[in-house]
Amino acid sequence: MSDKPIIRETPGASGSGLPGGIFGEGTPTFLTTKVDFVVNWARRNSLWPMPFGTACCAIEMMASAASNNDLARFGMERMSFSPRQADVLICAGRVPYKLAPVLRRIWDQMPQPKWAVSMGACASSGGVFDAYSMVQGIDTIIPVDVYVPGCPPRPEALIYGLIMIQEKIRGESLGQHSRHRAEDPADVGRPRADAAEVTALSGPFGNSTNQNRASGLVPGIPTVRPGDRIP
């Protein structure tokens, strides 16, 4: 018989006899990998979406849940209209600043573990609505796992995005999850990132950079560039 131990003892480990406790850090052990496998299998096959539909993307989201595309095949058995029973937030459509605290509160109300899908161009980047009233990407408000491009994306694209969430769950470990997604109650209701990151995320890009209201229509009003604005 080999004297190589299956579970290595680490000095100073907790009473479980495992390095850093059962779900702790360190080398994944036989027990934790098996537990991870079972838990992740259960999680990724019973993802309940929280639909946050505000625009035309919501129509495609409804089509994804209807018979032809049937999201229930992948475990999204039930659209959970209560955030308390939801696992994955699907933000489908444009989000104005007036709606930002609502989106943030729904995300804060969802229990851990939770994931977020940003569906469509508007939710991901503000889309064509680079204006005074519109959030330029919901990743300034909440953390986003998968961005689904499209205007609006087809149901196949949304299903692909949700399968990507499932693949992400497959690679997760319990210890990892509680470490990466731990929440600070003081952060509730605050922007997800600091001011510099929010500005970088929501700045104009592409052709939008040179567009502004004072485009020759109004003589005598100076051009307002994004950098000129009041911080």
Next chain:
Amino acid sequence: MSREEGSGYRDVPGPADDTGALVSMPEGLERAHPSVPELQARFDEAFLRHEVVAGDEHVVFVAPDRIYPVLEWLKTDPDQAYNFLSDLTAVDFGGGRPIQIVYQLYSIPHRHVLRVKAEVPLTDLEVESVVPIWSAANWLEREVYDMFGVRFRNHPDLRRILMPEVYAEGHPLRKDFPLRGRFSRAEQTRRALAQAPEDYYVPSDFGPGRDFQVVGWQEVGGEPVPVKEVATKGKAPQPSEDGSSGAASGDRTSS
């Protein structure tokens, strides 16, 4: 597209050619509007000018300080009876020009359409509210106030309707308003998440029968906060004998 025979509108010119440009009616062939001559005779000092645009759309410009009696007469006079306010909006042409307030009227009994405009200078954006004439003007005037900053005297509840209650960047549809707002995106995001919508709205705000009225504003921690007065008259849930409908109405008004 063919117009219905006998509708009386066959002589209205449509797009002349493929360019889509509308041809204005030749001089002298314009159909007289049934209300305009009488309006001019009755309110001579308030009647500023009369235009016909897009073929047969009659626009009457009225002095802004006389807009209320003119519109009241158009509503109440049995020969006019403009009892339907289709729209109330405003136009800012920029360049320091006055803002036009547009009243789009329709007379259901007589089937007449009339557009009345009042031009208010940017230095004095104030006009009398027409809510006592048409209740439909309530939210429309709030929208014009929110987007253009025009104040309506004697409006029952003049506050923002589209932008958040604490919005501090101005009135977005004015031509001097920068497209992306006055604050940086980071500041806009911070302010958006710091707002507490439940301080300004209750569920009954979105249905009939609000249960409070904003009677004033006070400064709390540098932010404007409305002073509310709960109107209990007829709004308290009346439990029925079996208590079912009373519970339902209680759900609607509780925040």
